[in-house]
Amino acid sequence: MESRGTGVHSGRRRAGIVGALVVAVVVGALGLAAPASAQRPADRLAGRASDHSWLIEGARWDACRPITYAVNTRHLRADAAGKRAYVAEVRWAVRQIRLASGLQLRYRGTTTAVPQRGVANPAGVDVLIAWARPGRDSSWLTERRYLGYGGAEAVGHRLRNGFVVMNADVAHRYPSRRYRGDRRAWNRRITTLHELSHAIGAGHAHGRSQVMYPTLAGQAYRFGAGDATIMRTLGADRSACS
Numbered sequence: 001m002e003s004r005g006t007g008v009h010s011g012r013r014r015a016g017i018v019g020a021l022v023v024a025v026v027v028g029a030l031g032l033a034a035p036a037s038a039q040r041p042a043d044r045l046a047g048r049a050s051d052h053s054w055l056i057e058g059a060r061w062d063a064c065r066p067i068t069y070a071v072n073t074r075h076l077r078a079d080a081a082g083k084r085a086y087v088a089e090v091r092w093a094v095r096q097i098r099l100a101s102g103l104q105l106r107y108r109g110t111t112t113a114v115p116q117r118g119v120a121n122p123a124g125v126d127v128l129i130a131w132a133r134p135g136r137d138s139s140w141l142t143e144r145r146y147l148g149y150g151g152a153e154a155v156g157h158r159l160r161n162g163f164v165v166m167n168a169d170v171a172h173r174y175p176s177r178r179y180r181g182d183r184r185a186w187n188r189r190i191t192t193l194h195e196l197s198h199a200i201g202a203g204h205a206h207g208r209s210q211v212m213y214p215t216l217a218g219q220a221y222r223f224g225a226g227d228a229t230i231m232r233t234l235g236a237d238r239s240a241c242s
């Protein structure tokens with residue numbers, strides 16, 4: 001994910017032992033466009049259903065059991081109440097994914113672990129979510145200009161070791177001028193939803209109306225038609241669960 005106008009490549013690359021695909025978000029300039037979808041009727045999803053991709057072609061989580069996740073807020077610049085608000089934003093993103101995919105995600109509480117390249121998640125944690133200080137806490141997040149990374153490994157077509165690392169130094173000041181209400185919170189939410197969707201198995205979309213558009217530049221504040229399609233696809237083999 002990159003900011004509008006930077007022209008920086010999205011940082012999509014294979015890394016790690018089993019090929020984690022990782023996508024970066026670059027800190028944007030001030031003045032993001034207002035979310036085009038914010039006033040749309042709830043029954044209309046923006047964009048084209050075909051506008052989606054896999055993180056790793058054909059690779060899904062095991063949809064027959066809950067995907068567990070844990071959250072690390074220790075490096076955030078926030079007091080205890082502020083940190084709880086960040087966790088609430090993660091849980092909001094989880095809810096969007098559950099509603100769109102049918103996948104069950106189970107919160108395992110907070111953790112002190114931080115995703116690192118080539119290091120498996122703690123036992124019992126499928127998706128490890130952490131805010132980290134660039135260059136200090138995570139080998140994924142080395143530069144200040146990145147807002148976050150999200151990805152997972154695939155063994156065959158089965159995902160594991162999902163992770164989200166977000167930039168703790170800038171989390172409190174995500175730019176956006178026009179959104180009414182808590183603009184910063186919404187930009188954090190959409191970044192969290194974007195990166196968590198990578199960890200669940202979604203790749204990028206082409207259209208700005210999709211959450212999976214690779215740039216934090218006025219894209220949807222909720223899933224568009226392409227996002228909804230890849231989410232349904234990622235959850236599709238639940239029909240085979242007994």
Ligand SMILES: [Zn+2]
Pocket residue numbers: 001023024194198204213214
């Ligand atoms: Zn991305």
